[in-house]
Amino acid sequence: NPYNPKTPKSAIGRKPGGGAYAGFGEAPPTHSKALAAALASAAKPGKSLNFARHKETIATELYREFNRDGFGGALPEKFEITWNAKLLTTAGLTHYRKVTRSSGVSEYHARIELSTKVLDTAEKLEATLLHEMCHAAAWLLDKCAKPPHGSVFKKWAARVMRVYPVVRVDTCHSYQIHQPYKYRCTQSWCLQEYGRHSKSIDVDAKACGVCNGKLEFLGKFNADGTKAEEKKATAFSLFVKEHFGSVKERLPAGTPHKLVMKELSVQWKSGGGTGKKSRAGDESGNADAEKTLEGK
């Protein structure tokens, strides 16, 4: 089955549009007391902070302090901040809503959406949240959302930057976005690299977007560039790989993916479905292990 030349478009890094092509290293060190406190409480002494696990708490704490010291407490105490895993090039978004009642009085609402993929450090979260809060202030306090980074936004940006001199509030951010999964063109004169957030490129089906050459998977990498250890597929994964097609075939046309997985689960538990290999021994072993636990 030869690869067909459907080509991945985006290479590593950001595409132009949001701003300059990436930048100079990391965001400046944190300045806010809230962040310092959140980091101190969340991180084990000696160990580094698990940002992914504590980002929600950090975000709400930052909002509280930013509102108090940067916006004079004029923003709502309760404010919706959600995380979105599908924002890949956008660090954060502020959504506006205006509700006009029959009395003619208008209510202004705002909420902030943050990217789990882009905001992988507390410093990036800090700068982005402050940026989005300036949008929220422009909308809720000045009733002005356009232009997005016009004079009203800049007024708030200047104000909060006086309070937090080390945090930059720019009209566009340029973060280095870490993409753990790397691919590379195998043509020696090309060697174009591709980064993804998941193992999503089928190297047998897709080719290099630059030269149409064959691609290879380089592996998963940590943020510091070192190679992460690869995990081998579990027995159940291999079972899915082997039997997904036939199980789906057996079910009525149009059966949703979820139900195909349920059926695969049934087949798996009944000993492999095809009957060519018995897992009975494994199962009794598991049962024994369970009894041992119960007997404790």
Added chain:
DNA sequence: ACTCATGATCGCAACTTTAA
């Protein structure tokens, strides 16, 4: 958190239309 397959979902870039 990650392994497998693949349809559903949705961000986003590119294109088309409207305003100015």
Added chain:
DNA sequence: TTAAAGTTGCGATCATGAGT
């Protein structure tokens, strides 16, 4: 002519099962 706003299609990621 340009920008802004609306539309559309592509493709990257999520959901989903069990196990490590």
